[in-house]
Amino acid sequence: MTPGAIAIRALIIGFIISLAVITGFAYTTLLERKVLARLQHRVGPNRAGYIPIPWRGGEKRLLGGFMQPAADAVKLFMKEDPTPAKVDRVTYNIAPMLAVIPAILILAVIPWAPAFRLGPWRFTPYFAVAPGINVGVLFILAVTSISVYGVILAGWASNSKYAVLGGIRASAQMISYELALGIIVLIPIMMANSMNLGDIVEAQRPVWFIFIQPLAAIVFFIAALAELQRAPFDLLEAEQELSAGFNVEYAGMRFGMFFMAEYMKMISLSAIFSTFFLGGYGGPFVDRLPWLGFIYIILKIIFCLVLMIWIRASLPRLRYDQLMGFGWKGLLPIAVLNFIITAVLIVMAEEGTLAPLLDTVRQFFIG
Amino acid sequence: MPSAVNINWYIALSSILFTIGVLGVLLRRNAIILFMSVELMLNSANLLFVAFARHLGQLDGQVLVFFVITVAAAEVAVGLALIVAIFRTKKSINIDEINLLKG
Amino acid sequence: MIHPIPFLLLAAVAVAAALGMLLSHNAVHSALYLVLNFITVAIFYLALNAPFIAMVQVTVYAGAIVVLFLFVIMLLGAERLRSPVDEVRGPERFHRYTAILLALVLVGVAAYLLFQGGVDMTGVDTTAGATLDASPQALGLALFQSYVFPFQVTGVLLLAAIAGVVIFGHTKKRGEDNA
Amino acid sequence: MNTFNLAPLILILPVIGLLLNGLFGRRFVEANPANGERLTGWLASLMTIGAFLVSLSLFLSLLAHGFEPIIVPLFNWIDIPSADFLVNWAMQVDTLSVTMMLVVTGVGSLIHIYAIGYMHGDPDFSRFFTYLNLFIFFMLILVSGSSYLVMFVGWEGVGLCSYLLISFWWARLDKNGVPANANAGRKAMIMNRIGDFGVILAMILLFWTFGTLDYQAVFSGAVEMFEANHMVAFGGLSVPLPTVLTAVTALFLLGVTGKSAQIPLYTWLPDAMAGPTPVSALIHAATMVTAGVYLLVRSNVLYEIVRTSGATILGLISTPNLVAWVGALTAFFAALIAFSQNDIKKVLAYSTVSQLGFMVAAAGSGAYVAAMFHLVTHAFFKALLFLGSGSVIHGMEHGHHHLAHAGHGATHTDDDGFDPQDMRYMGGLRRRMPTTFIVYLIGSLALAGIIPLAGFWSKDEILLHDQTYATPIFIVLAIAALGTAFYVARQLIMVFFGKPRHAAAEHAAESPALMTTPLVVLAGLTVFGGLLNLPYLTRAMAEANHNHPAGIFLMLESWLEHSLASFELAEEGILALPRTPVYLSLLVAGISTALAVGGLLLGYLVYRGRPRTSSEPDRLARTPIWWWSVLPLNSLYMKGFVPLFNRFSVWLADKVDWAFWHDFVHDRVIRDIFVTGAEFSANVLDAQGVDGVVNGAGKTTQRLARGLRLTQTGYARTYALAVLLGAVGLLVYFLFMAG
Incomplete structure (x- = not known):
């Protein structure tokens, strides 16, 4: 393919994925509200948009609330969007965008399904950075690492004490947990012997990595929750301490963009988690019907989302020092140890020293 | 206009960036911006390393960049810790007010 | 390129x-x-x-x-x-002009060299770089084979940096406690 | 892939630890005593643990690469082209050196961790750990060097560390106002110099003969010359190779007697107990003192050539046999001297001398694997015993402090002459310090040679070999083993059983977990260490396997034989290495078990419940009456042999060992010469000669500095500008003027 064709393909795929994720984001909010409501014995949004069942006199409704996201969006767009005085105007305005962009960018390297043919066209349903040489995982790390800018700049530019404190807390938290995340990511890379996410998915064909490396998966999931700043790590939104943290001065759609960024990042990190540990698009019959991959990965993403919501409903919020202590003294050492042990075992297995060693140990004890 | 740029273009770009970094170190008084300028200088050197790696078809340039980035990270961590320490005692990070070395 | x-x-x-x-x-x-x-x-x-x-x-x-x-x-x-265009005092003015002058000399030298013909490109296969395997694997092998000692030294350097930063942070805290 | 390239790390890691601790440790500790101690202690420990992990990876790499020795070159150390003299600083990674590395770093790590607890609160905490890392560094140079010269650097270095650590508390004076610790350090230093002199001479001879000091070149050259009946020319004199090698090996033996504390140079080791207990455990039991054994095993080819050729010293005895006899006699006499010691650490010190004698005897009689095996197991259980004794001392001191602070009577102040190391003040500690007691018991039984603890297997292997090799040596060693069991029993009973004989012992407390954890680990190693080189169970089994290692049997031998060239050369028929099948001989094992049990029993009978008070004279000096009625034989023994023997051992200890050898020869003759020389160089050469030059240089510098100071404005920008000016200037110069 010529560079032009690659660019056009990337644009088209990118457009489709972005659209899908924006819709997905909207319905993730609905999913969260619904699931939370059920967990708290409530009904949740059920007014905006429903299909009445006529023969029950319109009392029973199907799909209650499925228009709620649209209503929310309309509300956010219609709201007055004041800019507080003495903010740093340029930074104040670009901060929400800087929050949204990385959340979408991550999805650029997720493999949605195996390569397949549809009529005359051959589809590789993901966009690789720098075609030919795959650094997909590094791309994810790079993008997550710059996603902190939206938060930190929003906090600073608002010229408000609460916002600055929230921003600093958020950035410290994100940087701390990114470390554990970055190290844990190395484990699927080592197991698959590739930085290509497609290869990582293919390597999980016999067995998902979550079953080989359950500890790594758990650490990854926790670090992802912290990276997302969701409960129980949602300190920067701790109303009691900081009102709403870094986005306290934002309103209207600019606030909506932070909201959007959070839910999109939920989707992206769920997608990454599914790819790294849950076998990605893999599943039964994917070999013959590649489009099933889309369904599998979306199901896995929804599973992760529901898990996150469930956790939010179940666990209380951590204190700030507990949060930092847990990240640096708990997750990071576990991640490093897990990484080292995995590396040693892999090298020993490749060298052929593992089997003789195990043999010697067995002989020693059994004879 | 030639159809593709060659190594000399990168040398030009790199030296301009480097000079801007030098000027930053010499003209600014905010110690943090001084550090940023140093990073810019390192970065211009890195760019040239990678350009030469591409030019000569050898990987060593990229390996060196890797080391430079690592060292830069360490340098910034220590430097900023120093700045914070100095700020705590002198309540200023204006490098013109930090002249205890005066003979 | x-x-x-x-x-x-x-x-x-x-x-x-x-x-x-x-x-x-x-x-x-x-x-x-x-x-x-x-x-x-x-x-x-x-x-x-x-x-x-x-x-x-x-x-x-x-x-x-x-x-x-x-x-x-x-x-x-x-x-x-402080903004960079504050009042300029005695020795600082000298510094500033010297600095700008030297910067101009630096750019001038570079420009002169480039107009002289720049880097001698005879005998260099400039196409090799495009096909050079710069994948993480290749880079990792280079790092762990030819550059393993510098790599270790870098590790020590990072360790030293961590120790340094911790010490800076630590002494301050104790000073506050004493006060 | 292999990890041999990581080998230099094993030296680099301790250096990092020692530099950091040496430069900053004091400041850390002074800034924040609790955290600073933890920081410096764990830093040193982690560096040693790191070295251990590297050794482990070297071990695995050797395993994966068929045990082939690898030489990892570091740099050219001495290069004199005109003399054709080139010494590479290279590391020899083979099974022998890796065994030593594992022992040094493994036991070393445990002792480092233990020392964090033991040295807690010492004002020189960081200095101690700096020295420990320095020691680990030199010890690893010693075992990893690929030539005699590199090994000698480590050899001297560990001597230096030994000196530094023995006199660690150099300022302390004993009751008579004598700086005993400093003197002990000096003694160790000087004694070792005598041995080192031998090693230097031996190296000169080797270099003269072979033109190199690399192990591999020397050994292969020696074998070639030996096969060709080569004559070595010394000026006009032409000497056969075995004669030269006899001289070399005898001189090496001198070095070994110094470093490994054999007769006649053993006396520094008991004095070395003045150092902190972790040092005694690490340097003076587990690692440094085994350097001599390592030298013997490393030079096995040279000794075997001498043995094969039949060359003797003045027609009397060949050097390997001399080595064996020196070892056996040391084992015997040191065990006897241990009977009359009351200091808990001195007993262990003489015991170490005795056990080193076993190793040296084994190496001399050709049982190199057995020597190494005993070296390893001894490292485990003797480190355990020393650390355990440290724990006991710690507990006693704790009890003593407790008394002083609780004000139990005015007599128990800090200066009442109470000695926490004196076993006469102990007793009944098994209740107060249960963990220490159990691990100490395990270590003691291993030392006595009770099956199935590690000490049994390694000692048995030595005895089995010598039983066929030379019966007189076997008998001497067997009696030494009996003596070992006896003093072990004496010590156990005096320390742990009976009733407390001092209020401090009543209030002794168990040591902290930081100290007991390494003890438990070492106890585990002591229990299972025998599996390292498990002998065949019957002779038939050994012969069925052609006396070659198989399966879990003789693992150490199958591992070490790749480093011991004489094994291969013996199979090719070039050397006559005495090898005996290694199996569990009922005769030898029975004798040794009987001796061990008998010794313990004898000790129990003699010392049961004794002494009652701390001032009661030793049981061996008295004759109980009831022995008459029960067992006339015993009373005969108690009446006839015991007093004689007791007098002999007291005489040995007091007169020969202490008065003549320690006090007269060392303290008078050797020390006085040394002190006079030192005073001359300090007062005359240094004070008048060197200082004048130095002060003059200092004044000149000051004057210059006063002038140059004016160029410093203190503005960072000025300096940066100067740098830029220089850079641009150089650029312009090279581009336009130099071309």
Whole structure:
């Protein structure tokens, strides 16, 4: 393919994925509200948009609330969007965008399904950075690492004490947990012997990595929750301490963009988690019907989302020092140890020293 | 206009960036911006390393960049810790007010 | 390598960002310009067949180093220390003019060299770089085979940096306790 | 892939630890005593643990690469082209050196961790750990060097560390106002110099003969010359090779007697107990003192050539046999001297001398694997015993402090002459310090040679070999083993059983977990260490396997034989290495078990419940009456042999060992010469000669500095500008003027 064709393909795929994720984001909010409501014995949004069942006199409704996201969006767009005085105007305005962009960018390297043919066209349903040489995982790390800018700049530019404190807390938290995340990511890379996410998915064909490396998966999931700043790590939104943290001065759609960024990042990190540990698009019959991959990965993403919501409903919020202590003294050492042990075992297995060693140990004890 | 740029273009770009970094170190008084300028200088050197790696078809340039980035990270961590320490005692990070070395 | 037009566009962005960093009145803006510069350079790396370095550049420089800068700026409230165009006093004026003069000499030397014909490209196979295997695997092998000692030394350096930072942070805290 | 390239790390890691601790440790500790101690202690420990992990990876790499020795070159150390003299600083990674590395770093790590607890609160905490890392560094140079010269650097270095650590508390004076610790350190230093002199001479001879000091070159050259009946020319004199090698090996033996504390140079080791207990455990039991054994095993080819050729010293005895006899006699006499010691650490010190004698005897009689095996197991259980004794001392001191602070009577102040190391003040500690007691018991039984603890297997292997090799040596060693069991029983009973004989012992407390954890680990190693080189169970089994290692049997031998060239050369028929089948001989094992049990029993009978008070004279000096009625034989023994023997051992200890050898020869003759020389160089050469030059240089510098100071404006920008000016200037110069 010529560079032009690659660019056009990337644009088209990118457009489709972005659209899908924006819709997905909207319905993730609905999913969260619904699931939370059920967990708290409530009904949740059920007014905006429903299909009445006529023969029950319109009392029973199907799909209650499925228009709620649209209503929310309309509300956010219609709201007055004041800019507080003495903010740093340029930074104040670009901060929400800087929050949204990385959340979408991550999805650029997720493999949605195996390569397949549809009529005359051959589809590789993901966009690789720098075609030919795959650094997909590094791309994810790079993008997550710059996603902190939206938060930190929003906090600073608002010229408000609460916002600055929230921003600093958020950035410290994100940087701390990114470390554990970055190290844990190395484990699927080592197991698959590739930085290509497609290869990582293919390597999980016999067995998902979550079953080989359950500890790594758990650490990854926790670090992802912290990276997302969701409960129980949602300190920067701790109303009691900081009102709403870094986005306290934002309103209207600019606030909506932070909201959007959070839910999109939920989707992206769920997608990454599914790819790294849950076998990605893999599943039964994917070999013959590649489009099933889309369904599998979306199901896995929804599973992760529901898990996150469930956790939010179940666990209380951590204190700030507990949060930092847990990240640096708990997750990071576990991640490093897990990484080292995995590396040693892999090298020993490749060298052929593992089997003789195990043999010697067995002989020693059994004879 | 030639159809593709060659190594000399990168040398030009790199030296301009480097000079801007030098000027930053010499003209600014905010110690943090001084550090940023140093990073810019390192970065211009890195760019040239990678350009030469591409030019000569050898990987060593990229390996060196890797080391430079690592060292830069360490340098910034220590430097900023120093700045914070100095700020705590002198309540200023204006490098013109930090002249205890005066003979 | 890359077509001149995108090169010139990117180079313009890079230089403009660098100048923005130099001339910005606000340290936070300086930092943001610096990020822009770093990301532009990362794109150059992609064009120069160094995707790994490009990603590391973004992760480390943009993701860690500049965040650290912002962190310290916000911590100290040092964004508006003094603008660069303050009053200029005696020895400082001398410094400033000498500095600008020397910078001009530096650029002048570079320009002179380039007009002289630049780097001698006879006998260099400039196509080899395009097909050079710069994948993480290749880079890792180079790092762990030819450069294993520097790599270890770098590790020690990082350890020393951690120790240094911890000590700086620590003594201060104790001083506060005593006070 | 292999990890041999990591080998230099094993030296680099301790250097990092020692530099950091040496430069900053004091400041850390002074700034914040609790955290600073933890920081410096764990830093040193982690560096040693790191070295251990590297050794482990070297071990695995050797395993994966068929045990082939690898030489990892570091740099050219001495290069004199005109003399054709080139010494590479290279590391020899083979099974022998890796065994030593594992022992040094493994036991070393445990002792480092233990020392964090033991040295807690010492004002020189960081200095101690700096020295420990320095020691680990030199010890690893010693075992990893690929030539005699590199080994000698480590050899001297560990001597230096030994000196530094023995006199660690150099300022302390004993009751008579004598700086005993400093003197002990000096003694160790000087004694070792005598041995080192032998090693230097031996190296000169080797270099003269072979033109190199690399192990591999020397050994292969020696074998070639031996096969060709080569004559070595010394000026006009032409000497056969075995004669030269006899001289070399005898001189090496001198070095070994110094370093490994054999007769006649053993006396420094008991004095070395003045150092902190972790030092005694690490340097003076587990690692440094085994350097001599390592030298013997490393030079096995040279000794075997001498043995094969039949060359003797003045027609009397060949050097390997001399080595064996020196070892056996040391084992015997040191065990006897241990009977009359009351200091808990001195007993262990003489015991170490005795056990080193076993190793040296084994090496001399050709049982190199057995020597190494005993070296390893001894490292485990003797480190355990020393650390355990440290724990006991710690507990006693704790009890003593407790008394002083609780004000139990005015007599128990800090200066009442109470000695926490004196076993006469102990007793009944098994209740107060249960963990220490159990591990100490395990270590003691291993030392006595009770099956199935590690000490049994290694000692048995030595005895089995010598039983066929030379019966007189076997008998001497067997009696030494009996003596070992006896003093072990005496010590156990005096320390742990009976009733407390001092209020401090009543209030002794168990040591902290930081100290007991390494003890438990070492106890585990002591229990299972025998599996390292498990002998065949019957002779038939050994012969069925052609006396070659198989399966879990003789693992150490199958591991070490790749480093011991004489094994291969013996199979090719070039050397006559005495090898005996290794199996569990009922005769030898029975004798040794009987001796061990008998010794313990004898000790129990003699010392049961004794002494009752701390001032009661030793049981061996008295004759109980009831022995008459119960067992006339015993009373005969108690009446006839015991007093004689007791007098003999007291005489040995007091007169020969202490008065003549310690006090007269060392303290008078050797020390006085040394002190006079030192005073001359300090007062005359240094004070008048060197200082004048130095002060003059200092004044000149000061004057210059006063002038140059003015260029410093203190503005960072000025300096940066100067740098830029220089850079641009150089650029312009090279581009336009130099071209």
